[in-house]
Amino acid sequence: MYEEIFGKYTPDKENLLYILHEIQDACPQQYISSEAVEAVAEYLHITTSHIYGVITFYTMFSTKPRGKNVIRLCESPPCFHRGSERMLKKLASMLDVKVGKTTADGLFTLELCACLGVCGNAPVMMINEDIYGDLTEEKLETIIASYKGGK
Amino acid sequence: MKFYRSHVLIGIDDASLAAGVKEFEALLRSELAKNNLSEEINILETGTLGLFGTGVSMTVFPERITYVNLKITDVTEIVSEHFLKGRTVSRLTLKSPLKKNYDFNYKNRIVLSNSGKINPEDIKDYLAAGGYEGWEKALLEMKPTEIVEEVKASGLRGRGGAGFPAGLKWSFTAPLEKDQKYFVINADEGEPGTFKDRLIMEGDPHKLLEGVMIGSYAIGATKAYIYIRGEYKLCIHRLEIAIAQAYEYGIIGKNIFGSGFDLDIMIKIGAGAYVCGEETALIESMEGNRGNPRSKPPFPGVEGAWHLPTVVNNVETIANVSEIIKKGSAWFKGYGPEGCSGTKVFTIMGDVNLPGLCEVDMGTPLRTLIDEFGGGVTDGHQFKAALVGGAAGVFLPLERLDVNMDYNSLKEYSAVLGSGAILVMDERADIVEMLFSIIRFFRHESCGKCSPCSNGNTLLYQLIDKIRKGKGKEEDLDTMIEVSLVMQKTSFCALGQSPYMPIYSAITNFREDFLARMK
Numbered sequence: 243m244y245e246e247i248f249g250k251y252t253p254d255k256e257n258l259l260y261i262l263h264e265i266q267d268a269c270p271q272q273y274i275s276s277e278a279v280e281a282v283a284e285y286l287h288i289t290t291s292h293i294y295g296v297i298t299f300y301t302m303f304s305t306k307p308r309g310k311n312v313i314r315l316c317e318s319p320p321c322f323h324r325g326s327e328r329m330l331k332k333l334a335s336m337l338d339v340k341v342g343k344t345t346a347d348g349l350f351t352l353e354l355c356a357c358l359g360v361c362g363n364a365p366v367m368m369i370n371e372d373i374y375g376d377l378t379e380e381k382l383e384t385i386i387a388s389y390k391g392g393k
Numbered sequence: 394m395k396f397y398r399s400h401v402l403i404g405i406d407d408a409s410l411a412a413g414v415k416e417f418e419a420l421l422r423s424e425l426a427k428n429n430l431s432e433e434i435n436i437l438e439t440g441t442l443g444l445f446g447t448g449v450s451m452t453v454f455p456e457r458i459t460y461v462n463l464k465i466t467d468v469t470e471i472v473s474e475h476f477l478k479g480r481t482v483s484r485l486t487l488k489s490p491l492k493k494n495y496d497f498n499y500k501n502r503i504v505l506s507n508s509g510k511i512n513p514e515d516i517k518d519y520l521a522a523g524g525y526e527g528w529e530k531a532l533l534e535m536k537p538t539e540i541v542e543e544v545k546a547s548g549l550r551g552r553g554g555a556g557f558p559a560g561l562k563w564s565f566t567a568p569l570e571k572d573q574k575y576f577v578i579n580a581d582e583g584e585p586g587t588f589k590d591r592l593i594m595e596g597d598p599h600k601l602l603e604g605v606m607i608g609s610y611a612i613g614a615t616k617a618y619i620y621i622r623g624e625y626k627l628c629i630h631r632l633e634i635a636i637a638q639a640y641e642y643g644i645i646g647k648n649i650f651g652s653g654f655d656l657d658i659m660i661k662i663g664a665g666a667y668v669c670g671e672e673t674a675l676i677e678s679m680e681g682n683r684g685n686p687r688s689k690p691p692f693p694g695v696e697g698a699w700h701l702p703t704v705v706n707n708v709e710t711i712a713n714v715s716e717i718i719k720k721g722s723a724w725f726k727g728y729g730p731e732g733c734s735g736t737k738v739f740t741i742m743g744d745v746n747l748p749g750l751c752e753v754d755m756g757t758p759l760r761t762l763i764d765e766f767g768g769g770v771t772d773g774h775q776f777k778a779a780l781v782g783g784a785a786g787v788f789l790p791l792e793r794l795d796v797n798m799d800y801n802s803l804k805e806y807s808a809v810l811g812s813g814a815i816l817v818m819d820e821r822a823d824i825v826e827m828l829f830s831i832i833r834f835f836r837h838e839s840c841g842k843c844s845p846c847s848n849g850n851t852l853l854y855q856l857i858d859k860i861r862k863g864k865g866k867e868e869d870l871d872t873m874i875e876v877s878l879v880m881q882k883t884s885f886c887a888l889g890q891s892p893y894m895p896i897y898s899a900i901t902n903f904r905e906d907f908l909a910r911m912k
Contacts, residue, residue, distance in 0.1 A: 254681075255680065255681035255682075256661075256679065256680050256681045257681065258681035259661070259662060259663070259664055259678070259681060260661075260662060262664070263623065263662060263664065286681075288681075292682075295682075295683050296681070296682065296683055299666060299683040299684060299840070300623075300663070300664030300665050300666050300684075301664070301665035301666065302623050302624070302664040302665035303664055303665075317830070317833070317834075318585035318586075318784065318830070318834055319585050319586065319780065319784055319816060319827060319830045319831055319834065320585055320586045320742050320743060320814075320816050322826070322827070322830035323743055323744075323816065323818065323822065323827060323830075324743070355624075355665065356583060356585065356665070356667055356834060356837065356838060357583060357584070357585040357586070357587070357667075358624055359407070359582055359583075359587065359588040359591045359622075359624070359625065360407045360408055360411060360588060361585070361586050361587075361588055361740065361742045361748070361814070361816075362408055362588070362740065362741075362742050362748035362749050362750070363408050363411050363412070363748075364742060364743075364748075366411070368624065371626050372410075373407050373410060373411045374411055375407075375408060375411035375412070376411070376412070
């Protein structure tokens with residue numbers, strides 16, 4: 243089932259990060275399964291332990307199933323200064339979920355991340371590939387509602 | 394070419410996307426169509442307009458009227474007033490004195506000279522602006538050694554943080570005789586508060602590519618990589634387009650311009666790790682490994698990617714190269730003070746009226762940057778501190794506000810220019826909490842390879858957490874300075890060496906704030 247992705251890359255270790263990104267993006271639960279790791283190891287002729295080492299090193303990868311939408315709230319100094327802690331509280335209470343966990347309905351996973359480089363609009367978060375800035379508690383309500391509506 | 398009465402440039406970057414620029418543009422297009430103006434008014438998407446307003450902004454040519462902070466509800470008014478009746482909607486225009494700075498700022502731009510003026514997704518726009526003339530000159534009229542010498546003479550220093558002379562770095566690798574050498578761009582911009590490279594790549598990706606081409610030729614590399622952090626989706630997208638166009642036009646590829654020189658440019662994508670901004674960690678990551686830094690020496694210039702000679706340069710550094718080759722090193726030295734020539738892109742955020750970025754002469758005073766380009770400290774509040782250089786930077790108090798922002802002047806205050814991030818804090822800011830946030834960041838990003846960094850950051854985190862909870866003692870402050878100093882002297886790479894500067898500067902300049910938490 244990963245042949246299509248493998249077909250785009252030569253079997254060289256240097257393509258590992260690209261392949262992992264693609265596998266994770268194609269997975270509805272936004273994670274890299276143990277079956278996927280086995281398949282990548284075979285294709286690239288590297289050990290599964292090397293791949294797990296890489297997956298766990300980078301914050302964008304996950305070995306656990308996640309929600310349909312992954313929320314990544316920036317907690318770096320510029321966002322922290324503009325109230326990211328308040329946004330975190332709001333998100334956690336609104337979604338009734340702890341950091342690193344997925345909501346019961348499987349719609350959202352709440353994560354924290356380092357600087358996203360949109361500091362002029364702090365506080366900032368990313369949902370999947372979209373960036374939301376100048377966050378306020380009211381704005382969070384609207385944004386989350388739009389995803390609940392099936393976005 | 395089709396003739397239009399007006400051209401409207403809309404800046405598309407992550408910041409304007411966050412402010413809903415796409416919805417705005419769609420509505421503007423449909424409103425123009427409704428009024429039968431689609432054939433008269435041309436809408437172009439461009440990079441950042443470099444304005445000190447956040448939100449959706451656009452410039453209308455030939456009038457050169459710039460509208461800022463636009464809302465969807467403004468569309469009908471703009472179309473009926475400006476485009477139908479020819480009357481400027483003054484309530485939405487960019488106000489002076491900001492306008493003055495905006496114009497002034499543009500004249501001094503090198504790396505952002507095209508940003509906000511051209512369509513970054515069309516190579517023809519870049520060519521029309523004089524693009525790839527530097528590459529043509531370098532490849533057809535200059536020897537690689539002459540290019541290295543020219544860049545050396547320009548005094549261009551690394552804009553990623555360390556400030557190492559770029560020409561000198563190239564001169565170590567250029568003479569090495571190897572079958573394969575690599576030219577690598579560090580676009581893993583992760584220093585908190587820094588987003589200059591993102592705006593350069595989003596606004597004018599070809600300018601970076603032109604620098605990559607010249608640099609690769611100068612050091613004799615036939616393969617170049619741009620390592621971008623995985624979060625920068627728009628940058629990746631625009632660079633992919635730019636690279637494909639460059640191949641299509643024969644500007645890269647085999648036997649370029651009949652010179653016999655081959656060059657391939659490829660993109661590598663990161664996956665979220667601050668330490669990968671360290672050049673040897675970046676190389677490890679490029680090879681498909683964990684981003685643990687390597688021991689130096691050997692330096693990458695001698696033994697880098699796949700153990701072959703590799704030059705790693707920052708995006709902003711290389712975006713200067715084409716103009717240096719085109720206009721000469723003497724022209725470049727006309728910007729900035731002796732020893733720190735050129736311009737610098739600063740990002741200004743926090744408690745200012747208009748957060749954003751600007752490109753100014755190196756050595757521009759911090760006060761000017763905050764007051765004129767950042768629109769001043771948030772109305773009704775007083776300046777307390779500026780964190781200059783990102784998380785690995787320094788807290789500067791009011792007394793240091795007149796420092797000139799260049800490598801040498803900042804060094805006198807034991808401060809660093811770093812990546813050019815300026816986080817302004819007013820009297821409401823809590824320095825203890827800010828330092829906590831910085832240490833938490835380093836603790837999270839430490840790669841765990843060496844003990845001074847991994848254990849040191851954990852210890853620092855415990856101490857600052859104790860202090861912020863009101864359980865600290867005064868001697869904890871000295872312990873923090875001592876621990877971070879040991880880390881600075883013994884850590885394997887720059888990450889572990891970094892906490893000392895923010896810790897020392899916060900505690901010495903704002904000791905009272907820490908003591909107040911202990912009462």
